[in-house]
Structure formats: structure tokens, C-alpha cells
Amino acid sequence: MTPLTESRPLTSPAPASLLASSSEGLAEVLAALTDAVDATQAARRPDGPIPAGTPADVLAAASQALGAAELPAEGLGPKAALQLLATVLVEHGIDLSHPRAAAHLQPPALAVAVAADALASATNASLDTYDSGPSAIAVERWLIGLLTRLAGLGERADGVLTPGGSLSNLLGLLLARDAAAHRRGVDAREHGVTALPGPVVFCSELAHFSTHRACAALGLGEAAVQPLPVDGRRRMRPDALAAALDSLGPDQTPVAVVATAGTTDFGSVDPLPEIAEIAAGHGVWMHVDAAYGFGALFSERLATRLAGLELADSVTLDLHKIGWQPAATSVLLVSDTTAFTSLDREVAYLNPTDDSEAGYDGLLGRSLQTTRRPDAVKAAATLLTYGRTGMGRMVDACHDLARHAERRILAEPELELVAPAELTTVVFRYRGSDPSAADDLNGALRRRLLESGSALVGRTEATAAGPGSPKRVCLKFTLLNPTATTDDIDGLVDIVLDAGRTCERLIEEGAA
Numbered sequence: 001m002t003p004l005t006e007s008r009p010l011t012s013p014a015p016a017s018l019l020a021s022s023s024e025g026l027a028e029v030l031a032a033l034t035d036a037v038d039a040t041q042a043a044r045r046p047d048g049p050i051p052a053g054t055p056a057d058v059l060a061a062a063s064q065a066l067g068a069a070e071l072p073a074e075g076l077g078p079k080a081a082l083q084l085l086a087t088v089l090v091e092h093g094i095d096l097s098h099p100r101a102a103a104h105l106q107p108p109a110l111a112v113a114v115a116a117d118a119l120a121s122a123t124n125a126s127l128d129t130y131d132s133g134p135s136a137i138a139v140e141r142w143l144i145g146l147l148t149r150l151a152g153l154g155e156r157a158d159g160v161l162t163p164g165g166s167l168s169n170l171l172g173l174l175l176a177r178d179a180a181a182h183r184r185g186v187d188a189r190e191h192g193v194t195a196l197p198g199p200v201v202f203c204s205e206l207a208h209f210s211t212h213r214a215c216a217a218l219g220l221g222e223a224a225v226q227p228l229p230v231d232g233r234r235r236m237r238p239d240a241l242a243a244a245l246d247s248l249g250p251d252q253t254p255v256a257v258v259a260t261a262g263t264t265d266f267g268s269v270d271p272l273p274e275i276a277e278i279a280a281g282h283g284v285w286m287h288v289d290a291a292y293g294f295g296a297l298f299s300e301r302l303a304t305r306l307a308g309l310e311l312a313d314s315v316t317l318d319l320h321k322i323g324w325q326p327a328a329t330s331v332l333l334v335s336d337t338t339a340f341t342s343l344d345r346e347v348a349y350l351n352p353t354d355d356s357e358a359g360y361d362g363l364l365g366r367s368l369q370t371t372r373r374p375d376a377v378k379a380a381a382t383l384l385t386y387g388r389t390g391m392g393r394m395v396d397a398c399h400d401l402a403r404h405a406e407r408r409i410l411a412e413p414e415l416e417l418v419a420p421a422e423l424t425t426v427v428f429r430y431r432g433s434d435p436s437a438a439d440d441l442n443g444a445l446r447r448r449l450l451e452s453g454s455a456l457v458g459r460t461e462a463t464a465a466g467p468g469s470p471k472r473v474c475l476k477f478t479l480l481n482p483t484a485t486t487d488d489i490d491g492l493v494d495i496v497l498d499a500g501r502t503c504e505r506l507i508e509e510g511a512a
Contacts, residue, residue: 020122029122032078039083043090049098051091052453062092094456099481099488100495103456105264105292105318107480109326116381117326120374127161127372129350129362136374137362143376146383147317148333150297152310158337160366161330161375165291166210168316168332169258171368173201173214175314175334176256176285178342183283184253189342192219198252199224202244204236204270206263208289220255234266234419238274245282256285261306262293265460265476267423269293272308280311288312291330295322296423298391302399305422314339319379322395322424322480329375340366394482398424401479404486408493414500415493418464418474426477427462430500437507439473444503445496446475455495 017028051058063069065088075081095101096108125133127140140161148157162168177196181188186195199220203211205227212222228240236259248254257279259270272288279286288309294317296302297309309315312335319329334340344365346353351361364370383391402421409415409428419427432441442459449455458476463469475496479489 021124026122028078029118032082033118035079036082036086039086040090043087045090045095046453048453049095049101049456050450050453051093052451054451058092062088065092097481097483098456099484100455100492101481102477102479102492103458104478105321105480106327106478107321107324110324110382110385112385113325113378113382117375117378120377123374125374126370127362127367127374128364128370130355130360132362132371133374136377139374139380140363140376143380143383144331144333147331150388151294151315151317151333153312153315153333153335154310156336156338157333158340158366159331159333160340160363161372162328162332162367163369164328164330165208165289165316165318165321166213167368168291168318168330169208169210169287169289170214170217171332172287172314172316172334173211173256173258174218174368175339175342176201176287177218177220179285179313179339180253180255196220196253196255198249199255200248200252201225201255201258202228202241203258204228204230204260204263206230206234206266206268207258207260208264208291211258211289224255230268234263234268236260236270236275238271238278241275242278245278245284254282254284256287259286259288259312260293261288261290261309262296262423264292265425265427265462266419267292267421267425268419269305269422272306272311274308276308276311285313286311287314287316289316291316291318292321293423295319295391295395298322298388299395299399300392301396302423319382322398323379323382323391324394324480324482325378325382329379343367397482398479401481401484401486401489402426402477405477405479405489405493408490412493412497414497416464418462424479425458426479427460427474428476429464429472429474430496432500432504441500441503441507442473442475444507445499448499448503449495452499454499455492457492457496 017024019025020029046052096106125136127133127136130137144159148159162171178188181195184195188195201211201215201220201224203225212225215224216222226244228244229237231237241257245254257275259272259275261269261272276286290309293306296305315333317331319325320327323329351364399421402424405426406417406421409417409426414431416429416431418429429438430442430445432438446457446459449457458478460474460476461471462474464472
């Protein structure tokens, strides 16, 4: 019988390189990434930004390359496994660095951010407790301090990283809900939505759909959202907001006003100073969804478009949009750190009071998550690398591309400009010879580009003739590649025109 004092491993010792957080493991990570890069060099990269073929064909080819969906009895080993996955990702995936990738608010990630993200993953730190990752906590607190100063939110400001803009909006509205309950003298944590009779959340008709989903998740109900009309520049009308607040009855509770700084399709920014004044006058929380537009603050040219952001109670921003970070790198900022009070929790195995009082505390009380990865590391590496000037140059480069696309569209008789370049998006339509068939034509045009793999172009619906006119199917360039050129944009427009002419001819032949 083995004595209890004898220490004996159950199996043979594993090499130190098995674990990424060891020095040997980090060297193994570098070697494995080199092998994966070698595989991508040999892979057959699509000519365009996405593989050619129907969705069924492309997905089937990727699945076939992976092999049977069965756990093998014996593994392939790290080199073969990474080379297989790298090949699948390259040959059957999207290339956001391609100059004709212009569909979504999904930028190519900066190399330094990807490298830093791998380094952060190797540590596997968490932000909930001090002993889960002290350096990761320090990096996030540093990043939050930088961002609150960039936003002009003041000395009491605070923030937290989240898994995406939709979750940042959810968290912001949760804090707004709890603040509204507190004004009524009720603890929302204890009484929930019963603390808020007739809750109302105001936003523009162009606000992101995550506002509705957040209200549903928070128990307020999607019906609590009251969309307000926009002006000719697609911005919330302050007079409509004031009238809506003034008309609330005694059985209704204004929870929040959600302003948008950078609508998804148009990049339009609501008039933040006017909205802030109205919200403050009614004692209502002002949340600004700046998931898209916050990055404009890096640019001296565009920063003034976000004037009034400093007046917000909470702000959503996504650095995986204008910020060129691997997704997700979203942040919720608040003007007063006490806003997070309703999230405070004391858990015996995480943050007992005596440990917290001694300084051994983490960031559990700022998030709906417990385990939370150190996403701030990649953003910190990027901002330290480029500074505000370098980031601003990239923002301006993308804005310049959007303005060039706008001019080119205006110069083409076959195209109709629907919305100009406010930030980095341009909305337009292919006119076609039959106005009644233009919606079907624009939808078919985009699908043709996707199936050919030649270009990624966005699609939306918008009023082409101003507020009140019917919504029509439109195309959209979302230009977030700072290395693209005006020649690339011209080529993209040419491809759209060719696809439009082809689709129109096919439609006419089919009708005949």
C-alpha cells in the first residue's frame, strides 16, 4: 500500500509546453501559429472576399474538409489540427482585408490586436476576482480610464468591457431601469418590473434593434419602446422627444432616452446636446448607443460630431467596429461609478467582505458575467501602438473612402444616392429601367455578388425620398479597411454596375 505521504502522479508527467501560460508553452504557441501561417500560404484563397458558390455548396465544402463530426480516438496533434483548421478558414471563409469586403460593420483586425489577443488567451485570466488575474484587472482599469477621458465623462466615470454592443446596451438599460426604480424609492433587485408601472424607453425610429431586445430581456417588454421620428438627416427630432415626455401620464415611468451616435446604416448622430437637456429636464437617464460612432473621437476631423456625448449617463462603444479589434471588444461607460451599485454581489468563494476590504477584490460588481476574459489587452496594445494620431489617420482614411464612393455614385446615372457619407457608410440603389421592379433587382444584384464571391456589399431598407416616403431595398458600402484605395472603390462600384446590368438582363429575359 502506498504511504499517504508519498506523492506519485496518476499518469506520466506532461511536458511544460502543453500549457500556454508557461514560458515553454508560449514558445509552443508561437511555433504552432507559424505552422498555421504556413498552411494558409499553401491554401487556395478565394479570388474575392468570400468563396464563390451558393451557401449550401460553400458550407458543404467546408464541412467535407473538416471530415466526419466525430471525436477521434486519437488526436491529430497540434500541428495537423491547426493546419487543417487554418486551411478551412482561408479556403472557405471571409477575407475582411480584401478591398471589396464592404458589407458590415466588421473591420479587418489589426495584427497587433490579434497578437495581443493570443497573449491574453494564453494567460486565461478572468476579471471577476483579484486572484483570477491581477494584471488583467489593471489593464482593463487603465483602458476604462483612457476611454472615459476620451469621452469627456468626468472624474466619477467608470466602465466595463462586455461581449458586444447588444450586451452593452442591455447593461446600460438595466442600470437605467434600476435608477428609475430608485427614484420611486423601490429596490428593483427585489421587486423587479413591479417597481415600474408603465415603463417607457424612448429612442429614434432608426435605433438599433438591441434596444427592443434589451427591454424584452429586462422584463419591461418590447412594447415599452417608443420610437420617435427622425429629421431629414436621419437624426432623432428633439421636439418629438420633448412632446412625448410631456405627454406621459401619471401611470407611466420614463426609464431612459436612448440616443444613437452612428446609426448602423447611415452613421447619423442624434443631436446629443439637445437630447441631454430634455432628458435632464425630465430627470430621465440618457443612454447613448455609440457602438459605431465612438471611434470618430479618434479623428480631429470627425470628433465634433459627437459633441454632447459627455452629457450621457451611459455610453455603449464597440472597438470591434471603428477600432479594428477582433470581436468582441465592446465597452459600457457610465458617468458615475455608483451606477453599478445594483450589480454588487458578495459571494463567499469569490469576494468575501474581509478580502474585499483588504484590497483583494475584482470586477464582479460591474458585469452580468462572472468569468470574463481579458479583452482589454488587445485594445490596450492597439492604442499604445498607434496613439490617437495613428487611430485618427485610419478613421479619416475610411471616411475619405466613403466620401469618394459617394461622389462616384452621384456621377453614375444608373445609381441613386440614398444617404451620404456621415461616417464610413454610403447607402445607394441601382435604379434599373423599371422602377416597380427595382427592389427585386437590388436584392438579386447583391446575391449575385455573393454567389460569385467577387464583392461583399451590404443590404438594407431605407426611404430614398426623405421621411414619410416608402422604404425601398437599398445597397450599402461599409468601408472600414484603412488600407483600401480610391481605385479599389472605383473597382467595387464597377462590379456593382456590371452585376446590376447582368441581373436586369436576366430578369428581362425571364419575363420574356
